[in-house]
Amino acid sequence: MKRPFLLGIAALAAALALLAGTVLLTEQMRPGSSTADGGSGRADIGGPFTLTDHTGAPVTEAALQGQVSLVYFGYSFCPDICPTDLQVIGETLDLVQDDLPEAQGLFITVDPERDTQAQLAGYVSLFHPHIRGLTGTPEQVAAAAKVYRAYYKKVSAEEAGSSDYLMDHSAFIYLFDRQGQFVRVFGHGAEAAAIAEAMRALK
Amino acid sequence: MKFFAKHLAFASLASLMMMGMAHAADGVSVSEPFARATAPSAKAGAAFLTLSIASGEDKLLSVASPVAEKVELHNHIMEDGIARMRAVDAIPVVAGTPTALKPGGLHIMLIGLKQQLKEGDTVPLTLRFEKAGDVVVAVPVKGAGVRPGGDDHSGHGHGHSH
Ligand SMILES: [Cu+2]
Numbered sequence: 001m002k003r004p005f006l007l008g009i010a011a012l013a014a015a016l017a018l019l020a021g022t023v024l025l026t027e028q029m030r031p032g033s034s035t036a037d038g039g040s041g042r043a044d045i046g047g048p049f050t051l052t053d054h055t056g057a058p059v060t061e062a063a064l065q066g067q068v069s070l071v072y073f074g075y076s077f078c079p080d081i082c083p084t085d086l087q088v089i090g091e092t093l094d095l096v097q098d099d100l101p102e103a104q105g106l107f108i109t110v111d112p113e114r115d116t117q118a119q120l121a122g123y124v125s126l127f128h129p130h131i132r133g134l135t136g137t138p139e140q141v142a143a144a145a146k147v148y149r150a151y152y153k154k155v156s157a158e159e160a161g162s163s164d165y166l167m168d169h170s171a172f173i174y175l176f177d178r179q180g181q182f183v184r185v186f187g188h189g190a191e192a193a194a195i196a197e198a199m200r201a202l203k
Numbered sequence: 204m205k206f207f208a209k210h211l212a213f214a215s216l217a218s219l220m221m222m223g224m225a226h227a228a229d230g231v232s233v234s235e236p237f238a239r240a241t242a243p244s245a246k247a248g249a250a251f252l253t254l255s256i257a258s259g260e261d262k263l264l265s266v267a268s269p270v271a272e273k274v275e276l277h278n279h280i281m282e283d284g285i286a287r288m289r290a291v292d293a294i295p296v297v298a299g300t301p302t303a304l305k306p307g308g309l310h311i312m313l314i315g316l317k318q319q320l321k322e323g324d325t326v327p328l329t330l331r332f333e334k335a336g337d338v339v340v341a342v343p344v345k346g347a348g349v350r351p352g353g354d355d356h357s358g359h360g361h362g363h364s365h
Contacts, residue, residue, distance in 0.1 A: 076242065079249030079313075080279050081286040083239055084306045087348020114246065122242030126347035151285055161290030163273045163314055164246075168287045187284055188307070 045174065045182040046071075047147035050140055051108065054121040054133035059106075063132075064180035067102035068199050071174040073150040075111035075167050076123040076133075081188060083127075085171060090128035091192035096199050103199060105131035110152035110169045112141050148174060177202045230257035231296060231335040236342040238313075239306075239349060240322040248320045249277075250311040250328060250342050251351065254294070255301040262333040263294040270326045272315025279308055288312075293333075305351050320344045 046061065053059045063069075070089050074082035089105040096103050107124055109115035112135045115123075120133030135141070145152060152169040160166040171188040175198055183202065186195055236252035248271070254263060266274040276294055280287045294309060296302050304310050311328065313320075320326065324344040329337050 076245065077247045078286070078288065079239060079241070079247050080277075080288065080306050080310050081281075083348040084350065087346070087350070090348065119242065119244050122244050126240060126242060155287070155289075160288065162275055162277070162288075162312070166288045168285055170284050171281070171286045172284060188281060188286065 045147075045149055045185075046176060046180065049144035049147060051134040051136040051144060052117060054117055054124055054135075056117055059132070059134055061180060063104075063106065064176050066178055067104055068096075068100050068178055068202050069104050069106060069176040069180075070195070070199075071106045071108065071148065071176060072172070073108045073110050073145060073148065073152065073169060074171065075109050075169065076115050076119055077111060077164075078167070078169075081171050085173060085188060086124070086127040086131065088190065088192050088195070089131060089173060092195045092199065093128050093130050095192055095196035099200050099203055103130065106134055107131055108134045108141070108144055108148075108150075110141060110145060110150070111154075111167050112136060112138055175199065175202075230259075231261050231332055231338060232256070233330065233338060233340050234301075235351060236328070236340050237349065237351075238320055238326055238342045238344045240344050240347040241316060241320045242347075243319045245316055245319065246314070248313040248316055249306075250313065250326070251304045251306060252311075252340065252342070253301050253303045253305075254296045256296045256298050258298045259334075260295060260297045261335055263296065263330055264333055265331045266311050267329045267331070268313060268326060270317055270320070271313035272317070273313075274328070275312045275314060277310050277312040279310070281307070296332075303351070322346055 046064070048061050051059050070092065072085055072089060074085065076082065086107060093103055093105060105128060109120065115135050117135060120135055124131045124133040136144070150170050150172070152167055155166045155168055157163055157165050173186040173190060173195065175183040175186065175195070177183050184198065232255050234253045234255070236250065238248060238250040241248045263276065266276065268274050276291050277288055278291050280289065294302060294304070322344055325341050326344060328340045328342050330340060331337050
């Protein structure tokens with residue numbers, strides 16, 4: 001009776017470990033081999049997604065075409081890690097303002113239950129006008145996270161010891177070039193100046 | 204008359220808060236408190252501060268605030284690039300080593316915000332210590348992504364309101 005359930009848990013744990021490993025790997029991956037369209041040289045991050053931004057406009061991976069972008073997965077209920085990273089993204093966008101006036105940030109929520117369009121609108125505007133907040137159905141969010149190899153998991157209030165549920169989530173800033181190609185990722189704690197430098201190199 | 208009474212009440216409240224910020228009777232002191240500004244409809248917010256004690260040790264047991272339904276003590280653990288936020292039972296304070304509650308780690312989590320936390324506002328927190336009892340702290344609200352000692356940076360990413 002219990003066995004399939006346990007097996008399921010084990011499989012899930014293995015999948016998560018793999019995912020975490022992938023994230024780590026990509027963390028170390030630097031595009032030294034920037035041989036254009038050499039499929040093997042680039043990490044397979046990014047791809048098709050369908051979400052809705054904080055103004056209600058539909059957004060797909062086409063939004064990455066034509067300008068340098070920073071993509072981040074998080075949730076607005078998080079008062080600690082996410083605001084720090086969004087602040088860094090905002091500061092970075094300020095730093096590259098002259099060189100890359102069209103550069104943008106995409107904040108993709110991993111908590112669509114709480115992060116409605118209206119909630120995201122009030123949230124992203126705290127940081128920078130060029131940051132768009134993206135949400136969707138739980139399925140759309142899961143699909144987007146999958147192509148970005150972003151990890152997230154709902155933690156019940158009970159398990160977190162809190163009065164509301166919380167989200168575990170990978171905290172990475174993904175850099176994409178004007179062609180919508182993944183360049184590299186920056187971890188939590190990255191400096192705006194370093195990200196700005198990497199962005200300017202894509203000018 | 205009425206004005207005076209109101210003024211007086213405010214003044215005594217303010218001095219109470221100042222006392223809290225400086226020292227509690229038993230030597231726990233609270234410094235550099237700040238909260239982060241939130242979105243208008245935000246359900247949660249966070250406050251940060253540094254705790255120290257002249258001698259011995261104490262423990263921060265709980266926090267209360269009129270601006271939130273619930274106030275919890277939380278920690279953030281970063282593991283392999285994954286952020287995990289969890290509640291903690293208490294936060295110890297030991298002489299000689301200030302305990303910093305700062306972004307990316309320990310924080311005071313305000314859940315069920317009754318009002319938006321706006322930059323420039325001040326919110327009261329009542330910190331309950333095991334030995335020192337209650338300490339009232341006036342916490343200034345700073346930028347949404349502000350970091351400790353990051354006053355100079357709080358301007359970045361702001362003033363952009365279209
Ligand atoms: Cu928290």
